[in-house]
Amino acid sequence: MRAASFFAVAIVSAISALPGAAQPAPAPVSGQLTVDGDTIAPVNAVAVWTTNGDERHLQVVMAPAAIEASGTERTLDPASAIRQSIDGDSITITLASDGSLHMVYVYIEEGSRNFGLGSGGVAEVAIADGRVAGRVFTEGEASIGDTPIAFDLRFDVPILPERAPGQPLPAGGGDAGAAYLALTAAKRTGDAAALARHLPASDLGLVEPDGSFPDWLLDSIREMAPQEMTVNGGELFDGWAILEVEGKDWSGDAVAGRVLMERDGNTWRFLQEDLRMVW
Secondary structure (H helix, E strand, O other): OOOOOOOOHHHOOOHHHOOOOOOOOOEOEEEEEEEOOEEEOOOEEEEEEEEEOOEEEEEEEEEOOOOOOOOHHHOOOHHHHHHHOOOOOEEEEEEEOOOOEEEEEEEEOOOOEEEEEOOOOEEEEEEEOOEEEEEEEOOOOEEEOOEEEEEEEEEEEEEOOOOOOOEEEOOOOHHHHHHHHHHHHHHHHOOHHHHHHHOOHHHHHHOOOOOOOOHHHHHHHHHOOOOEEEEEEEEEOOOEEEEEEEEEOOOOOEEEEEEEEEEEOOEEEEEEEEEEEOO
């Protein structure tokens, strides 16, 4: 998820612009992982709960480099935001709530290579009192297709505090929902004034000095605009909101998910969305 343009909004992270409450510092981890000829020896790790539908998992993100965990409570996907903060390789261990191993995901910066192992590893892990500790390893060598992978990782990691619930928003999402719907409508029509009002401030560097958008950019926005979108509710926090939305994307496929909005003076700006196809 390393988007370069604002109209690829489904994968844009705004973590760098979001101040957050104090979080536990990344904790050391020992051991190493070898895959496709590369070896990662992480020294920092952070754990965070994630929810996908009815499934609840604990993700332990590890890296040889520094890990930035502040502000993640103000993102839609804290684990992804943490991974994006890492300069270089990373490992993500996903555990079920009982501590069993669900997935091992590896990112190798050289060549932007990704590997995911869903079986073949063992977890001897305990989750209690705001920490996760233990060992995750392969017995010998496993494989991802034809790619060999082996790891032995030990950690004792604080789990980031979970976000407290916000004030429930009604259907329509209040002012934040109205702003999001105004933005999606503006994408379909190419309304430059509404786009400038509700897009992230960091994305407005492409706007012309007279306040207009280049024609090529408006064409791209219109092509990728959702055909329709509805706000079903959400949560309101201090200066920001998470909206629950559904509708049809640019191609007409049914989608549903969440949208992150931030108050900016008298208006609301879009920051991030996480939409999935609905079958």
